[in-house]
Amino acid sequence: MDEEYMRRAIAQAKQSKQYIGCGVVIVKDGHILAETYNKQKESCDATAHAEILAIRAAGGQLGQKDLDGCTVYCTCEPCTMCLSAIIFAKVPRLVYGTSMQETFPDNLPITLTSQELLAHAPHHIDIVSGYLHDECATLLSK
């Protein structure tokens, strides 16, 4: 099932108008709660990363802010803002494709890895990295 959901995240990323497209799908018990892509420029909102938009939408679907039991599928490794949001939303599982270093080879926006941030988190998150890596990496070459 992971493959189906990550392929949907990749399809979302392709719709992004940003220079670097990122797609996210959030799933609980086999139901897709949110699927979206980053849209900072078009929405005039620096916080409009795909993960933030998806967490908001998924919470709306569930009628609660906590996303327990959910898996977040992300074509690229979440940044410190988005990983913090994933932690605050109590997401137990994260699956992502390309690493931050690949996504921003020359200019990492914030040079703190997700592992470094997660070492400061109050709960464990089960993480699968590099999932469908090559397909996700093609999103970075436009």
Add this chain to the structure above:
Amino acid sequence: MDEEYMRRAIAQAKQSKQYIGCGVVIVKDGHILAETYNKQKESCDATAHAEILAIRAAGGQLGQKDLDGCTVYCTCEPCTMCLSAIIFAKVPRLVYGTSMQETFPDNLPITLTSQELLAHAPHHIDIVSGYLHDECATLLSK
């Protein structure tokens, strides 16, 4: 002028229904672009911290995602999610009241200080901490 804006942020924080209320005001060239408070539970959105909501609103007012020339007034020290958002929005100046340690004396949500995160930021942010501290601290005692 800092005092006027921080007092407005304090007034915003008092409207919050969260256990810990946080108020934020964003100002550019003497114009208030956004003023709001945290509303995670009522909006079923773990990302609905005051700073995130205010950055979104201010960007909408300016018609662009970058908040250059803006000052963010916050009753409490921004968390890693919100400070990352402040960095991404290219905010040049941040004024806040109480520290994270005061806000969460027993259970810091993410044990990474803003100074530690800022050491990884791509640009400098001018920060005033402890501003109107005692008034801001009264917001934490409810």
